Amino acid sequence: MSDEKSPFLKYLREDRLPHIFCSGCGIGTIMNGFIQGMEDAEMDFDNIAMVSGIGCSSRIPGYMKCDSLHTTHGRAISFATGLKTSNSDLDVVVFTGDGDAAAIGGNHLIHAARRNINLTVICINNNIYGMTGGQISPTSPHKSYGSTAPYGVDEYPFKLAELVTAAGASYAARWTTLKVDDMVRSIRDALKNPGFSFVEIVSQCPTYYGRKNKLKTPVDMASYFKNNTIFTSELPSYTEKELEGKIVVGEFVNKQKGEFVDNIKNLSKSHYGKDPLIYSAYSEDFD
Amino acid sequence: MTEELFIQGNEACAEGALRAGCRFFGGYPITPSTEVAEYLARNLPKHGGSFVQMEDEIAAAGSIIGGSWGGSKSMTATSGPGFSLMQENIGYAFITETPIVIVDVQRGSPSTGQPTMAAQGDMMQARWGSHGDYEPIALSPSSVQEYFDFTIRAFNLSEKFRTPVFIMADEIIGHMREKIVIPDKIDITPRVMPDKENFLPFKNSDEVNPMPSFGQGYDIHVTGLTHDERGYPDANNPKTHDILVRRLTNKILDNKDEIISVEKSHCDDADIVLVTYGAPFRSAITAVKDAREEGLKVGYLKINTPWPFPEEEIKEIAKTAEDIIVVEMNLGQMYWEVERVACSQSNTHLIGKIGGELPHPNEILSKIEEIGGK
Numbered sequence A: 001m002s003d004e005k006s007p008f009l010k011y012l013r014e015d016r017l018p019h020i021f022c023s024g025c026g027i028g029t030i031m032n033g034f035i036q037g038m039e040d041a042e043m044d045f046d047n048i049a050m051v052s053g054i055g056c057s058s059r060i061p062g063y064m065k066c067d068s069l070h071t072t073h074g075r076a077i078s079f080a081t082g083l084k085t086s087n088s089d090l091d092v093v094v095f096t097g098d099g100d101a102a103a104i105g106g107n108h109l110i111h112a113a114r115r116n117i118n119l120t121v122i123c124i125n126n127n128i129y130g131m132t133g134g135q136i137s138p139t140s141p142h143k144s145y146g147s148t149a150p151y152g153v154d155e156y157p158f159k160l161a162e163l164v165t166a167a168g169a170s171y172a173a174r175w176t177t178l179k180v181d182d183m184v185r186s187i188r189d190a191l192k193n194p195g196f197s198f199v200e201i202v203s204q205c206p207t208y209y210g211r212k213n214k215l216k217t218p219v220d221m222a223s224y225f226k227n228n229t230i231f232t233s234e235l236p237s238y239t240e241k242e243l244e245g246k247i248v249v250g251e252f253v254n255k256q257k258g259e260f261v262d263n264i265k266n267l268s269k270s271h272y273g274k275d276p277l278i279y280s281a282y283s284e285d286f287d
Numbered sequence B: 001m002t003e004e005l006f007i008q009g010n011e012a013c014a015e016g017a018l019r020a021g022c023r024f025f026g027g028y029p030i031t032p033s034t035e036v037a038e039y040l041a042r043n044l045p046k047h048g049g050s051f052v053q054m055e056d057e058i059a060a061a062g063s064i065i066g067g068s069w070g071g072s073k074s075m076t077a078t079s080g081p082g083f084s085l086m087q088e089n090i091g092y093a094f095i096t097e098t099p100i101v102i103v104d105v106q107r108g109s110p111s112t113g114q115p116t117m118a119a120q121g122d123m124m125q126a127r128w129g130s131h132g133d134y135e136p137i138a139l140s141p142s143s144v145q146e147y148f149d150f151t152i153r154a155f156n157l158s159e160k161f162r163t164p165v166f167i168m169a170d171e172i173i174g175h176m177r178e179k180i181v182i183p184d185k186i187d188i189t190p191r192v193m194p195d196k197e198n199f200l201p202f203k204n205s206d207e208v209n210p211m212p213s214f215g216q217g218y219d220i221h222v223t224g225l226t227h228d229e230r231g232y233p234d235a236n237n238p239k240t241h242d243i244l245v246r247r248l249t250n251k252i253l254d255n256k257d258e259i260i261s262v263e264k265s266h267c268d269d270a271d272i273v274l275v276t277y278g279a280p281f282r283s284a285i286t287a288v289k290d291a292r293e294e295g296l297k298v299g300y301l302k303i304n305t306p307w308p309f310p311e312e313e314i315k316e317i318a319k320t321a322e323d324i325i326v327v328e329m330n331l332g333q334m335y336w337e338v339e340r341v342a343c344s345q346s347n348t349h350l351i352g353k354i355g356g357e358l359p360h361p362n363e364i365l366s367k368i369e370e371i372g373g374k
Helices: A007-011 A027-040 A057-063 A076-086 A098-104 A106-115 A160-167 A180-192 A206-212 A218-228 A232-237 A260-272 B009-020 B034-047 B057-069 B080-096 B123-128 B144-161 B171-175 B238-253 B280-293 B311-320 B334-342 B361-372
Strands: A048-052 A067-070 A091-097 A119-125 A171-176 A197-202 A229-231 A247-254 B003-008 B022-027 B050-053 B073-078 B100-108 B114-118 B137-139 B164-170 B177-182 B221-223 B262-265 B272-276 B298-303 B323-328 B347-352
Touching: A007 A027, A027 A057, A027 A119, A027 A180, A048 A057, A048 A076, A057 A067, A057 A091, A057 A119, A057 B221, A067 A076, A067 B057, A076 A091, A076 A106, A076 A119, A076 A260, A076 B022, A076 B050, A076 B057, A091 A098, A098 A106, A098 A119, A098 A160, A106 A119, A106 A160, A106 B057, A119 A180, A160 A171, A160 A197, A160 A247, A171 A180, A180 A197, A180 A247, A206 A218, A218 A229, A229 A232, A232 A247, A260 B034, A260 B050, B003 B009, B009 B022, B009 B034, B009 B073, B009 B100, B009 B144, B009 B164, B009 B171, B009 B177, B022 B034, B022 B057, B034 B050, B034 B073, B057 B073, B057 B080, B057 B100, B073 B080, B073 B144, B080 B100, B080 B123, B080 B164, B080 B238, B100 B144, B100 B171, B114 B171, B123 B137, B123 B164, B137 B144, B144 B164, B144 B171, B144 B177, B164 B171, B262 B311, B272 B280, B272 B311, B272 B361, B280 B298, B280 B323, B280 B361, B298 B311, B311 B323, B311 B334, B323 B334, B323 B361, B334 B347, B347 B361
Parallel strands: A048 A067, A048 A091, A067 B221, A091 A119, A119 A197, A171 A197, A229 A247, B022 B050, B022 B073, B073 B100, B100 B164, B137 B164, B272 B298, B272 B323, B323 B347
Antiparallel strands: A171 A247, B003 B177, B100 B114, B262 B298
């Protein structure tokens, strides 16, 4: 082990360390990937505001040295919608998980995608509820096990990146924690995209998902990801049956379309010649 | 120059919000509150503000909390079913000390109930609707003018005490039209930027902490978890929790005198005092007048701020009044607060009207006559 400190430490609230994440968790890789993607996108870190809900992945903003809003379960995107609309200068990033974004918060996810509001949503999909101890989530694979599915899941999982694409997002991609370079590139592109951007990162939870599904170690889980990953470009050569249980990675959408907050601001400007107000709560005079 | 408008209650509320500096509204349509949203959808763009129709009331409450941390005074308007959905995020606003204004235009309930009829069935939901200990501020208007005035006061109180404030209106006040006078000068409580030196966003202080916004360089962490003075989670520490929750409740309780507002008339010699708030007050004043004409010594106390509950003011009435009649549009909500405070000194009675119509002055008069021995 080197004594040299990570160059990314400057982005962290060091006084909050050590963190709460389990050893072998994918979140560390994703935090690193996020910071690299942010540097590659040449973002001004001081201008980034992070919003999250409840769950393991929602704890990330608490460790980042920027304005951070750790909200209620599933609702991060609705808080972020208000934050971004109220102050369009901010670069708003949402960290969420599969339970937070797709179960309790599913409605907010699809509506934010429909609006194409300029948020960057990083969804860490570990196919399980980690923080509460291994219950199944809306992305748990068919027949996988969880503490609330002791006989195996009889439901079918959401495909989040595809769902968000269908709902109207202008950028959506899925990678695994093994595809670090691709993940970094997608985070960079998502941050730069002036619209709703969704990066789903399939991540390992050896503590709960692994233990309940005969993939006890991080290496077992990594091997599982490696052996079951298919690129979007390869899709035509697979039948629907063959795709069951596979992790399809790649970009699902990357296009330009009108952005929600811009449209609101343009309304004020074009109809009434008004520039958007910023920090108006500090004002004593209103017209 | 003062300005006069003949205007609907819900529109007066929206106009009051604009004058108070509200520049973000996140809402969801629901009868009988929707005119507040419609008015602001039309008028916020004129003032450089933003209107968003959210996907549900949970999102509406979330959006205004986000809007407030973005640096805009923020509001939503709803009715009972939507108010129920907002409760979790309301608790979040209390523990994170986020100033927001929530208008609840009450309708017949429970459940879908009577969407187009008035009620006051959400008064205890305003008090206890979210889980845990907190001290809400709620204002109840009895006229379109008050709906306008109280909305401005709601914004000022929410900023001053960094807390959610509820406007507990009802369908009658929401949909009636009256003349209002808009004063030429409106006092606005602006947010104050904290000093960056040794800044502790959630300092354990008797003073309300000044509030920064996101993007101003404070690198603030805001969480619904029990947090320390830095805003960092410290959820397993009993002491941190005790200090935080007591500070949040005390900042309201210690300032009750400034927040509480009541209006009294004919109480000095009254044997019977009517206690009302919101729309039923309109019938109560007629009943008092009629009773006085019959020679009965009757007065009224109108509660402008149901929460925090005006205990001292009710105790004062109970010293002299033999009987107190609470008139409200539910089967007894504020009644039990009055009973709790006054029961050792006065007999308390309830006229609890449900169904959507105001209690008629004659109904109140009959009760007065019954109690007064006529």
